[in-house]
Every structure is written in C-alpha cells, then in structure tokens.
Amino acid sequence: xxxxxxxxxxxxxxxxxxxxxxxxxxxRERILVGSRAADGRVIVPPAEFDPVTGExxxxxxxxGPGAEVTTWAWVTEPHAKHPLDRPFAWALIKPDGADTPMxxxxxxxxxxxxxxxxxVVPRWADEREGRIEDLACWVPERTTPANVEYKRS
Amino acid sequence: MRDVAVISFAxxxxxxxxxxxNEVEMLMPVTGQVLDQVGMxxxxxxxxxxxxxxxxxxxxxxxxxxLDGVGPWPPIQESHVEMDxxxxxxxxxxxxxxxxxxxxxxYCYSKSSPGDLxxxxxxxxxxxxxxxxxxxxxxLAALQARALIDAGRTTEPEMAxxxxxxxxxxxxxxxxxxxxxxxxxxxxxEDYHVAPLRKHDCAPxxxxxxxxxxxxxxxxxxxxxxxxxxxxxxxxxxxxxxxLRDLTVxxxxxLAGEKAGVADGPVxxxxxxxxxxxxxxxxxxxLGLVDHQNVNPSGGALSANPMLAAGxxxxxxxxxxxxxxxxxxxxAHATSGPCLQQNLVCVLEGxx
Numbered sequence: 001x002x003x004x005x006x007x008x009x010x011x012x013x014x015x016x017x018x019x020x021x022x023x024x025x026x027x028r029e030r031i032l033v034g035s036r037a038a039d040g041r042v043i044v045p046p047a048e049f050d051p052v053t054g055e056x057x058x059x060x061x062x063x064g065p066g067a068e069v070t071t072w073a074w075v076t077e078p079h080a081k082h083p084l085d086r087p088f089a090w091a092l093i094k095p096d097g098a099d100t101p102m103x104x105x106x107x108x109x110x111x112x113x114x115x116x117x118x119x120v121v122p123r124w125a126d127e128r129e130g131r132i133e134d135l136a137c138w139v140p141e142r143t144t145p146a147n148v149e150y151k152r153s
Numbered sequence: 154m155r156d157v158a159v160i161s162f163a164x165x166x167x168x169x170x171x172x173x174x175n176e177v178e179m180l181m182p183v184t185g186q187v188l189d190q191v192g193m194x195x196x197x198x199x200x201x202x203x204x205x206x207x208x209x210x211x212x213x214x215x216x217x218x219x220l221d222g223v224g225p226w227p228p229i230q231e232s233h234v235e236m237d238x239x240x241x242x243x244x245x246x247x248x249x250x251x252x253x254x255x256x257x258x259x260y261c262y263s264k265s266s267p268g269d270l271x272x273x274x275x276x277x278x279x280x281x282x283x284x285x286x287x288x289x290x291x292x293l294a295a296l297q298a299r300a301l302i303d304a305g306r307t308t309e310p311e312m313a314x315x316x317x318x319x320x321x322x323x324x325x326x327x328x329x330x331x332x333x334x335x336x337x338x339x340x341x342x343e344d345y346h347v348a349p350l351r352k353h354d355c356a357p358x359x360x361x362x363x364x365x366x367x368x369x370x371x372x373x374x375x376x377x378x379x380x381x382x383x384x385x386x387x388x389x390x391x392x393x394x395x396x397l398r399d400l401t402v403x404x405x406x407x408l409a410g411e412k413a414g415v416a417d418g419p420v421x422x423x424x425x426x427x428x429x430x431x432x433x434x435x436x437x438x439x440l441g442l443v444d445h446q447n448v449n450p451s452g453g454a455l456s457a458n459p460m461l462a463a464g465x466x467x468x469x470x471x472x473x474x475x476x477x478x479x480x481x482x483x484x485a486h487a488t489s490g491p492c493l494q495q496n497l498v499c500v501l502e503g504x505x
Contacts, residue, residue, distance in 0.1 A: 001172065001173065006211050006267075006372030008208075009209060014280075016281060020281050020282070023282070024281070029439055043396075043397065044396070045279075045282040045394070047392075047394065047397070048325075051186060051392045051394075053395045063322070068268070071296045071297075071299045071300040071303060071400070072293050072296065072301070073296050073298075073299060073347050073348060073349070074295075074345065074347065074348035075292060075347055075349070076344075076345065077349075078350075079272065079287065079289060081272060081287035082286075082287055083287075084457065087256055090288055090292045090293075090296060091296070091394060092296055092300075092396055094396075097181075100394070100396040100397055101282055101394060101395075101396040102282070102396050103282075103286060103288060103396070105286065116303050119174075131287065132282050132283075133286075144202075147324055
C-alpha cells in the first residue's frame with residue numbers, strides 16, 4: 001500500500017472588522033476588551049452579534065487584566081501545536097469586569113497549583129501583532145505576601 | 154405531517170483504522186446492504202442525502218466520489234451536509250414532508266485514522282480567538298467535565314460507571330470497536346489522560362459508515378412489517394463561543410427534546426450520542442432520562458465513534474429495536490460541534 005503525507009492549507013487572509021478587530025488591536029496594546037450585550041453582560045472576546053437577540057453589538061468595554069479561572073483541564077503531554085511546551089492547564093478564564101469566560105492556557109507549573117477560582121493575569125508575548133497568540137498564556141496572580149515590608153529594628 | 158419511518162439501517166463494522174479501503178470502498182457495502190434489506194435499488198429512491206467532511210477526507214468536494222458510488226445516473230435528486238448523517242436524515246425527512254417524494258436514502262461515513270482527529274476538529278472553532286490555540290477535542294470536553302464536577306452534578310466514579318456500562322453493553326454489539334467487561338473501580342486506578350478525563354471517559358477514534366432508508370406511509374408499510382415511525386424530530390444549536398454557554402447543561406438538547414415530544418410517552422430505549430462519559434449524564438438530564446435503565450444498549454459512541462456517522466447510528470440502533478419488536482418507543486440523539494454545541498433529538502415509535 002502506498003501512503004504519502006498530505007497537508008491541507010487554506011492560505012487566505014480575512015479582515016476582522018470593527019468588533020473582533022478592536023479585540024485584536026487591544027491585544028497588541030496589552031489591553032483586553034469585550035462587548036456589551038443587549039442584557040448588559042460584558043462578553044469576552046467581544047461578540048459581533050448578541051447571542052440571544054442577534055442584534056449588532058458595538059459598545060466596546062475594557063476588562064481585566066486580572067481574571068479568574070472558571071473551569072480547567074490539565075494537559076500532561078502537550079501537543080506540538082499547543083501554546084505551551086510543558087504541562088499546563090487549559091482554562092475558561094473570566095477577566096475582571098467581564099461576565100463570560102474565554103479560553104486560555106495557564107502556565108501553572110503543576111496540577112496542584114490550579115483550581116477553579118484561581119486568580120490569573122496575562123503573560124504577553126514580547127512581539128505582538130494583533131493576534132490571539134499575543135496573549136501568550138495566563139499565569140497565577142502573584143499575591144503580595146503580608147510580611148515583605150522591611151521592619152526597622 | 155406525513156408519517157415517515159426508518160425502514161432499513163446498516164453500518165460498517167467500526168474499526169480503529171480501515172487502511173486497505175478508500176471511503177467509497179468502505180461505504181458501498183453499507184449502501185448496498187441497506188437497500189437490499191428492503192428489496193430496493195437506487196432507482197426506487199426519491200432523494201439521496203449524505204453526511205461527510207472534507208476536513209477528514211483531505212480533499213475538497215470529497216462527497217462526489219461516494220455519490221458516484223451509489224449510482225447517480227440517470228440524474229438523481231441529492232444533497233449533502235458537512236455534518237453527521239443524522240442531520241442529513243433531517244433534511245431527507247423535510248424533503249419527504251414536502252410531498253414530492255416517498256423514499257430517501259441517507260448515508261454517511263468518515264475515516265478519521267489518516268489525520269490527527271482531536272487537532273483536525275479544532276478547525277471547527279472560532280478562527281480568530283480559539284482555533285489558533287489548537288485546543289483539542291479532549292481538552293475542551295475535560296473543561297466541561299470539570300465544570301460538571303465543580304457544580305456537584307457528577308463525580309469521577311460516576312463517569313467511570315458510564316464507561317464500564319457502555320463497554321459492557323458493547324459486548325453484545327458485533328459492530329462495536331471497544332467492548333470489555335471491567336469494574337468501574339479498576340478504571341479509576343488509571344492515570345488521567347487530560348484531567349479530569351481518563352482514557353476510558355473518551356470515545357475511541359473510529360473509521361466507519363452507516364446508512365438508512367426512509368419511507369413515507371404505505372411506501373414504508375409495503376416494504377417492512379414494522380416500520381420505525383419518526384414521531385418527532387428537531388435540532389437546535391447553541392453559540393460557538395464556549396464562554397457563552399453553561400457547559401453543565403444542554404439547553405439545545407432540552408429544547409429539541411421538548412419539540413420532538415420525548416416526554417409524550419414512555420421511553421423503552423434511548424441511544425444518546427455522547428462521545429465522553431460526562432456528556433451522557435448531561436444529555437440524560439436534558440431529556441428527562443436521568444435514571445433510565447436502557448440507555449445506549451449498543452454501547453453508544455463510547456464503544457464506536459465514527460465521525461459524521463455516530464449520530465445516524467444512534468437513530469439506526471433505536472429503529473432496529475423498534476422494528477424487531479424489542480421496543481415500542483425510543484429516543485435517538487445526535488450531536489455536533491464542541492461540548493455538545495448542536496443537538497438533534499428523534500422520537501421513534503412502532504405501530505401496535
């Protein structure tokens with residue numbers, strides 16, 4: 001039997017428009033934005049159309065950068081195409097000020113470091129081009145320990 | 154509404170890899186058998202509708218080759234959906250309702266084995282904000298399972314019970330790919346695949362094909378003793394963005410089940426298209442079948458999950474049990490998209 005590799009590509013470019021475009025431009029500037037839905041909820045990434053009524057959504061709202069994990073899954077053996085090359089968590093992540101979560105990878109080190117409700121912040125890519133990969137991954141928020149103040153004796 | 158019934162069903166033996174046959178060669182015995190069983194040829198069919206995916210076949214317009222396989226000359230009326238055959242069946246049912254034709258052939262097939270299926274399926278996600286991250290099918294299902302566990306609505310032992318029961322049921326299904334008898338407790342000792350899912354929580358990767366013949370009224374009664382009448386059929390979809398959905402429930406299945414009339418009578422058998430153990434629990438709740446004792450007697454998608462065909466197989470498995478007299482009324486369900494995004498529910502019934 002003869003076999004041969006086959007790679008399918010769809011090498012065309014699309015414009016993202018004023019709503020998704022605003023999200024992508026925000027990423028380049030290290031800012032997260034969502035859109036306000038008809039019922040007042042803030043949806044992230046922004047939706048072009050209201051998920052319930054279907055009407056155009058045009059109000060862009062800044063959210064984050066702090067965020068909370070709403071559910072997660074632990075990947076022990078990342079795929080070559082995954083965002084991280086070491087064990088990590090996929091998570092649905094709700095940025096502060098948003099009402100819906102977005103998908104992201106959390107670079108948490110170990111499964112024991114992840115839980116629902118974990119506070120995370122973005123780790124931005126050094127070079128950003130207005131793509132979702134500009135948000136390289138999320139990392140646990142560093143909490144400031146209570147005892148770091150220098151005590152004078 | 155016209156009475157329309159499933160009068161014939163056939164499927165290929167589900168296998169991890171069908172290497173020595175192409176899609177046409179894999180499908181043709183199935184379409185041949187489904188027509189032979191009711192003494193029909195393609196000339197007796199008013200409308201042909203197929204379900205398959207170019208993304209799995211690896212070429213554009215791949216359905217044309219298999220359409221050639223069923224014999225489209227002289228020209229036939231046909232259509233195709235880039236979806237599970239259950240949705241092709243829906244289109245054929247609508248076509249019969251229009252009144253111009255009395256019979257339809259529905260078929261579907263896929264070979265997932267040549268590619269990297271969980272990664273191929275990422276191409277159905279939002280192309281701007283999700284697909285570039287390549288979140289595989291299993292990882293997305295694991296997010297849903299965790300949400301269900303967090304909500305206190307399932308546990309890993311309960312999910313393992315679904316896995317054990319499904320593969321045990323599959324021992325009676327000669328077409329199943331995965332069939333074994335192991336206690337759920339043993340399964341929990343295995344490592345996580347993508348936590349909280351273990352391998353046993355996931356459907357296998359399958360190459361396969363299935364076909365159904367539909368017929369209306371007397372065209373059905375003339376050909377089989379006990380047609381499996383479609384009493385209700387409906388499909389609904391939810392938003393593409395996972396964050397816009399409550400992943401712990403299936404609102405679209407609930408609505409489709411209401412529209413199809415699941416609760417209008419007793420359910421003797423249900424075949425639910427749940428490629429992951431926790432999804433069976435979500436679907437049971439959405440359809441009011443939480444404690445039902447006869448769900449997925451075939452072993453379900455956890456025992457064989459040919460993409461584009463596993464949903465139609467659910468309809469076929471219920472129809473077969475009704476036509477044999479084993480069941481009087483049953484529910485079949487098919488799903489499409491990530492984490493149960495789109496769902497079809499079909500209620501089938503025999504005549505007493």
